[in-house]
Amino acid sequence: MVVEHDLTEDDVDRIFHALADRTRRDVLGRAIGREQSVSALARQYDMSFAAVQKHVAVLERAGLVVKEPRGREQIVHANGPTITQAVALLDQYEQLWIDRANQIATILHTEKE
């Protein structure tokens, strides 16, 4: 994988600021691979539409998501090449399998006693 760093210091600051918040990481995770409307995102959190919209705006400024109007909705999708999405999705599968392996270890350990 060829890696080129073409981000400025300011870009990096904005990205880290955007990802420093758990809700925004979660919003990004949901927007990866499947575009979502802001209102659909807002329904998934225990916070106001305006608060979710604000989180989306921070992600947008960092260039992590793109927002476009469609009808009366604002559609959010992750911004980046497919490989970025693949890495993020593989991260989630990795966690799933780590959980599975740990649960197997627990079963085997319990059987022994």
Added chain:
Amino acid sequence: MTVIRTVKDPEKLTLTIVAEFDASPERVWDVWENPRKLERWWGPPTWPATFTRHDFVVGGESRYHMTGPTGETHAGFWKMIAIDKPARIDFLNGLAGADGEPDPSMAAMSGFVIFEDIGDQTRMTAVTSFVDAAQMDTMLAMGMAEGMTLAVGQIDELLTAAAV
């Protein structure tokens, strides 16, 4: 540390996980073959799995559903492609529709698992292959992504990939 290595290949869309257990290959094999044991680990902790069918023979199929914290369920299936007890399993894992039967509109993930006797322990290597990002996302939406967020430690990786 149960999991000793994971390899993510975002270009080939494969995930490899290597884990070692303090048990014989036969005992590790049994957590895959015995549906009552299988359902204790297949689903994430917040989405336990229930296997209503588990035909653990070549060509055989399984049906399962996972139940989320508020009672919602997502169904899936397995189809066994090859079984070499207690060394290797090849299988397909896909989404099922509301009727619990395989959903033909979504390609299944393919995977294989290898069990190796390494003395006092068994090394289990599980490889999952995906077709595309949309498939990965759909499978994750089955509840597997609940409670999972991009960890802070993974941000570096995301940034590196974003710069490609």
